[in-house]
Amino acid sequence: MKNFAYTRAADAAHATNLIAQNGRAKFLGGGTNLVDLMRENIEQPDALVDVTGLPDQIEETADGSIIIGAAVKNSQVANHRLIREKYPFLAHAIVFGASGQIRNMATVGGNLLQRTRCYYFYDEAANCNKRSPGSGCDALEGFNRIHAILGSSPNCIATHPSDMCVALAALDATVQVEGRNGKREIKFDDFHRLPGDTPHVETDLQADELITSIEIPQNNFAVNSLYRKVRDRASYAFALVSVAAALEVDDGVVKNARLALGGVAHKPWRAFEVESFLTGKAATEENYRQAAKAELENAQGFEHNNFKIELARRTIVSVLSELTGNGEAK
Amino acid sequence: MNENQSVSISLNVNKKDYDLQIEPRVSLLDALREFIGLTGTKKGCNQGGCGACTILVDGETRINSCLALAVQYAGREITTIEGVANGDGLHPLQAAFVEHDGFQCGYCTPGQICSAIGMFSEFQNGLPSAVTKDVSAGAIEFSDEEIRERMSGNLCRCGAYVGIVEAVRETFAQEEKAR
Numbered sequence: 001m002k003n004f005a006y007t008r009a010a011d012a013a014h015a016t017n018l019i020a021q022n023g024r025a026k027f028l029g030g031g032t033n034l035v036d037l038m039r040e041n042i043e044q045p046d047a048l049v050d051v052t053g054l055p056d057q058i059e060e061t062a063d064g065s066i067i068i069g070a071a072v073k074n075s076q077v078a079n080h081r082l083i084r085e086k087y088p089f090l091a092h093a094i095v096f097g098a099s100g101q102i103r104n105m106a107t108v109g110g111n112l113l114q115r116t117r118c119y120y121f122y123d124e125a126a127n128c129n130k131r132s133p134g135s136g137c138d139a140l141e142g143f144n145r146i147h148a149i150l151g152s153s154p155n156c157i158a159t160h161p162s163d164m165c166v167a168l169a170a171l172d173a174t175v176q177v178e179g180r181n182g183k184r185e186i187k188f189d190d191f192h193r194l195p196g197d198t199p200h201v202e203t204d205l206q207a208d209e210l211i212t213s214i215e216i217p218q219n220n221f222a223v224n225s226l227y228r229k230v231r232d233r234a235s236y237a238f239a240l241v242s243v244a245a246a247l248e249v250d251d252g253v254v255k256n257a258r259l260a261l262g263g264v265a266h267k268p269w270r271a272f273e274v275e276s277f278l279t280g281k282a283a284t285e286e287n288y289r290q291a292a293k294a295e296l297e298n299a300q301g302f303e304h305n306n307f308k309i310e311l312a313r314r315t316i317v318s319v320l321s322e323l324t325g326n327g328e329a330k
Numbered sequence: 331m332n333e334n335q336s337v338s339i340s341l342n343v344n345k346k347d348y349d350l351q352i353e354p355r356v357s358l359l360d361a362l363r364e365f366i367g368l369t370g371t372k373k374g375c376n377q378g379g380c381g382a383c384t385i386l387v388d389g390e391t392r393i394n395s396c397l398a399l400a401v402q403y404a405g406r407e408i409t410t411i412e413g414v415a416n417g418d419g420l421h422p423l424q425a426a427f428v429e430h431d432g433f434q435c436g437y438c439t440p441g442q443i444c445s446a447i448g449m450f451s452e453f454q455n456g457l458p459s460a461v462t463k464d465v466s467a468g469a470i471e472f473s474d475e476e477i478r479e480r481m482s483g484n485l486c487r488c489g490a491y492v493g494i495v496e497a498v499r500e501t502f503a504q505e506e507k508a509r
Contacts, residue, residue: 001355002355003353003354003355004354004355005335005354006337006354006399006401028399028402030397031397031398031399031402032378032394032397035357035397035398035399036377036378036397038355039376039377048354048399050401050402052402075452075457078457078458078465079452079455079456079457079458084458084465084466085466088464088465088466091458091465092458092460092465095457095458095459095460095462095465096460098483099378099381099394099482099483099484100392100445100448100449100452100480100481100483101378101381101384101392101393101394101445101448101483102378102394102397102483104391104392104393104448105393105394105397105398229460235460235478235479235482236482236483
């Protein structure tokens with residue numbers, strides 16, 4: 001690992017000033033992804049600005065929204081009473097990710113910014129448009145079992161590895177950021193990008209901007225929610241396909257459906273087709289099948305991951321069916 | 331910001347302060363082993379996958395010391411395998427590992443033991459796991475399924491998992507009852 005200068009930021013303004021002074025500096029959270037990438041020379045910052053000393057509170061506002069400080073550890077979110085009671089699938093999504101040790105280190109802000117686990121991104125000898133723009137994508141013709149089936153481009157078929165973000169996408173969360181030009185709020189679905197022609201640009205964040213908190217707006221549907229992760233090992237493995245869903249059913253009719261997919265795209269994939277198809281329709285397995293079919297209509301598989309298309313369809317139907325019994329008469 | 335400088339930090343390990351002059355790139359694992367000389371904490375994969383480097387911070391919070399930069403942990407209270415025993419007597423979990431053959435080569439054992447101590451602390455604090463059916467419920471049963479899932483960040487290539495789960499179950503089930 002290349003050496004670097006280390007500074008512990010006192011507050012967000014201090015942190016963004018330090019980053020603005022050095023184009024080759026990066027923010028450091030729990031380090032669970034960045035330190036690994038630095039050891040592999042994929043990331044080579046000159047300086048790290050440690051932001052783990054920034055606010056790490058989980059607060060409920062007067063209108064019932066929940067604000068999670070960016071420096072809050074993943075395990076703190078999963079164990080918070082409000083999260084477990086109001087948004088059980090968010091708590092579940094978090095504990096489905098990584099290991100106990102890593103969840104104790106990883107911050108919420110860092111979780112949003114973790115980078116893909118594509119083998120070719122990690123392999124310096126391989127071509128990767130994300131690591132080295134313009135060099136090509138070896139995953140396209142390579143071993144692409146873990147890769148994207150939705151929203152990919154000829155330049156990149158990598159996936160976003162987070163579990164937590166899949167639930168946050170379904171919850172309509174917003175990301176609060178602060179930079180030299182002040183503060184702004186980014187809708188969760190706009191935060192991560194699809195690869196397009198610039199797979200190295202992964203989020204809407206500007207170079208000097210720091211995530212300060214995540215806000216989950218008040219809702220009543222998430223009490224009936226589920227996170228299911230399908231993976232090659234029973235524990236401690238990234239998702240092949242995951243589904244975060246919440247369902248509100250009134251008298252056999254879907255009042256509100258929220259669904260997002262993980263492991264299938266360059267970003268946490270909000271399943272808008274499923275949601276709009278189901279709203280106002282009968283809560284039946286046949287409708288869930290049609291909704292899942294509509295969502296995956298434009299899916300594109302590659303040599304080793306074609307199975308993910310059917311797997312995603314089935315996982316969507318299975319999760320919604322399981323939620324249906326619970327969703328009635330809430 | 332000068333990228334080549336080393337920094338002076340003080341690490342508190344097993345209730346003792348160590349003043350170190352290190353580069354910011356030194357991991358907490360390397361600081362413990364190479365700079366302080368506490369080699370009980372092991373380096374396995376060095377990328378957060380195997381758990382051999384697991385230590386405890388600020389009481390009983392388990393972390394992977396290989397993914398931690400030592401500078402980030404200056405002033406924090408760190409406990410390694412060398413600090414879990416009660417003087418010359420073994421920690422009950424250490425004794426249970428011996429009793430139940432919770433190891434063969436022993437390389438993963440310091441990480442397993444520190445991890446299990448942290449794991450039980452999380453369990454007592456009500457943290458759900460991926461196999462917890464109802465995450466909103468208060469009480470979770472301390473089952474073998476829960477132990478296995480919560481310990482999945484610690485690999486044992488000798489495959490001593492049966493003995494490890496027995497040792498963890500016996501040690502902490504007694505503590506659960508005693509509560």
